[in-house]
Amino acid sequence: MDNAKNLKFPPKGWDRSGLPGWTYHSSALLDLEIEIFKTHWQVACHISDIPNIGDFKTFDLCGERAIILRDTNFEIKAFHNICRHRGSRLVTNDQGTCKNALICPFHGWVYNLDGTLRGASQPKSFPPLDKNQFSLRPVEYEIWHGFVFVRFKKGPQPSVKELLNKYEREASGYKMSEQIPTDGFWTETSPVNWKSIRDVDNEGYHVAMAHPALQDLYGSNYYGDSYEDGVSRSEGKFTASKGRHWGVRNYKKFSKPHKDLPMESNQTWVYYGIFPNSVIAITPETSLFYQEFPVSTDESIIRSATYRYPNEDRQQKAARYLASRIDRETVVEDKQLTIWSNESMLSDAFDGFYLSDLEYGVKTYHDHLRAILPIYNITETPKESEIKELNSSLIKSKR
């Protein structure tokens, strides 16, 4: 793929080496990284996943767990999925409806849909309980074009709206808040460090070799911005060719202009990267998000859901099906790449990355990590027991 013409030129002499290999296999570092996940916005679901009063969707992340639900006033609320009595999960299914109240499956404490305590079971076994004092703990949330973001702890990012403000005009055209679910949530476990997934996703240099369908769809017209202020944008404009790949050929044939979009958006797939681990991808037919979370140093969960327009016709439905086929192939191909890249870092022969100018997005993403945890700058593998302390001292020396 020759997309050098589409580069925002990286500075001369930039460091092409990527993160040190040890950072992909360190448990002590992972403990520090988990704080990044908790203090940054995460896509939990879309408003259309919980359309009716009492509908809920759960979202687990690195030991935290949230319930996003629609209360009796039809407002969206987000709470920790933790009973104030003994900490049990209040709802145990990924998704469902609490018609009247949230009831803890452990002892039967009852909560109103606004999170306040309705009552403890066997109430006389307790002193009087204040319904507000014992209400569910709220989780910070924000809705951006229909996507519900949550943040478990306050962190350095501004509001989601501010974070993604530079894409506001473009995003508005897609009317994503009007979309509805397609086939639910998809999750998969991958035997790699979470950063290996992000490293592959943050560049388009590999598309020509690894993704025949994507290459056929938009390969030479791919353009990727580097990560700036916590976000990145990349796009693939459809190439003029009919398409050699069956799915792409028919997708190009069936994908038709959306009346509210400018013509060029109707021929483009757009990706918004949101630090540290989320992407919202938009096609003329759908919007979807995907994200990865660490389970351990060498295991991650990938989670995704896709949304469509409610009034699509048969042609749009066919195009959506074909787009999802292209996407599915890409996911399988990417998974293999992440495995090969990740396992190499256990080898003594691994000598770091040597990134192309076309992979500058990987570098700028790594810079975001380095800004939070300067320990990433240490090239020699530190002792596990010293990582936390060393990182703290590096932060202090920066001040």
Added chain:
Amino acid sequence: MKPNSNELKIQKTLLNYKVGISGSGYIRYGAAMYFYNLGILSDEMLEIYRRCCKFDNEDPIDLARFEQISNLKINL
């Protein structure tokens, strides 16, 4: 707690939610807690509803009768 008449009506319907429907045990118990807070459902009956909440096919009133609990129903 002063009951809102509309909410009262809704909760009464939920308390009498049809036995046998999936999730109905939780629905009845949630409503029972509402009426307990109003002081019109006894401790004993609240506990009956709790015990039945995981058994959608179990009628709390039948169980209460079997256990000879008085004041079976809410007194509105």
